[in-house]
Amino acid sequence: MSDTKQQKALFLQSQKGQFAVGLNSIPKPGKDEVLIQVHSAALNPVDYKVQEHGIFVEKYPAVLGEDIAGIVEEVGEGVRNFVKGDKVFTHGQFSNDHSAFQQFTLGVADFTAKIPGNLGYNEAATIPLAFDTASTGLYNDNKYGLGLTPPWVKNGIGMYSASPIVILGGASAVGSYAIQLARISGFGPLIVTASPTHEAYLKSLGATHVFDRHLSATALKAEVDKFTGGHLKYVYDAISLPQTQQIGWSLLSPKGRLVLTLPPSVKEDEGKGRTAIRTFGSPHAEENKQLCKGSWAILSEWLEAGTIEPIRYEVLPNGLEGIIEGLDRLKKGQVSGKKLVAHPQDTK
Incomplete structure (x- = not known):
């Protein structure tokens, strides 16, 4: 050509x-x-x-x-x-x-x-983009993620069983893949926010609890606390508007970490040691290349098996x-x- x-x-x-x-x-x-x-x-x-x-x-x-x-x-x-x-x-x-x-x-x-x-x-x-944004936010271990062990490495599947996680914006593309990856990693309870119309679909992807995204921060925290006992280390905010960031921030325990897809609007100041991490879903970024090589090497297999939908x-x-x-x-x-x-x- x-x-x-x-x-x-x-x-x-x-x-x-x-x-x-x-x-x-x-x-x-x-x-x-x-x-x-x-x-x-x-x-x-x-x-x-x-x-x-x-x-x-x-x-x-x-x-x-x-x-x-x-x-x-x-x-x-x-x-x-x-x-x-x-x-x-x-x-x-x-x-x-x-x-x-x-x-x-x-x-x-x-x-x-x-x-x-x-x-x-x-x-x-x-x-591609939604999956890579979900995976870098969860598994990148330098500046773009929580640094969790990815499920495609040895013994990675199910490693976080009995650890709760909240995903805000579960029906978004990034949220949908974050739910599936968190499920493969073993997280539970796996709590998401979305419109009630998406509840059955998101549960089919791995969510254990789906709460209405219009709940106030106070009402959502009361619901989440019932299932986490007030201990929550990880929130993935797939929407990352100022109001959802504030909600994610309020759900976290001291030293908890909030993953964002947009620049942080929350301030790391209240002495609780919480951190906000802005992820970046490009596999072409130097910081993501090794991680994404691993996920892309297994993607076809996972899709064929229905592990990822x-x-x-x-x-x-x-x-x-x-x-x-x-x-x-x-x-x-x-x-x-x-x-x-x-x-x-x-x-x-």
Whole structure:
């Protein structure tokens, strides 16, 4: 495939600018990379935040999107575990050759996995960013997580049995994968907050108790204390707005730790030794590479066995064009308990 070949891509045309479909050249895979024909690309809140706040991206026009599923078209030097024709999913990054919102993109082999026969492209596209954010928040042991022992290492499964954990925002994509990982790690009681409509689904993923996300901090603490005896070391706040951070903070025991997906708004001051940790879900960050190599090496196996289940999704119409409206719905808070997925190959 020559470098001059063109493909359709969705560009953010300028910092804080508008999106438009245009042409991008099809990249060549470098060392330890694969070229993927993108069949499904999932949307994440970070994508509209890049547009809204002008963050994370330095060069424009920019192609966004981190959740990718498709077929291997070509393998780069050093790639041993993939061949042309393999169905795969991968965690992209904010560079125009490695992003999701286009018809062909590059994947880094270490953070690419085969799609097992029991799943399709849409399901696989719901996994990368949300799963990696959940896993780094729980298991990264330097600055991005709680430093717990991951369940994919020797004796890691079930290691935290009889330890309680609370996950705020259980029906979010990150929350749904955090529930599943906490279940595999053995946590219990595994308490989550969500809309009551999601209760049965979240219990199927591993939650033991689901409380209405609209409960006041005081009412929630009273409920949580019944099951934890007032001893709670770990809260994962998958929403991380100032009000949920405050709730998470109030639930923790002294020396407890709160994982956040956004910058902390709580102050570490009250002499209780509680800490707030902002996680960062990119496997491409140096601090996450070793951890994420381990999880990506086992992901296919876990998905095939049903140990991890992809989350629910809705397919957007009109290929890449449909992403623009999808991001607007995300920004307006109109998406709950599912991922939005686009099909770049369907672009007119």
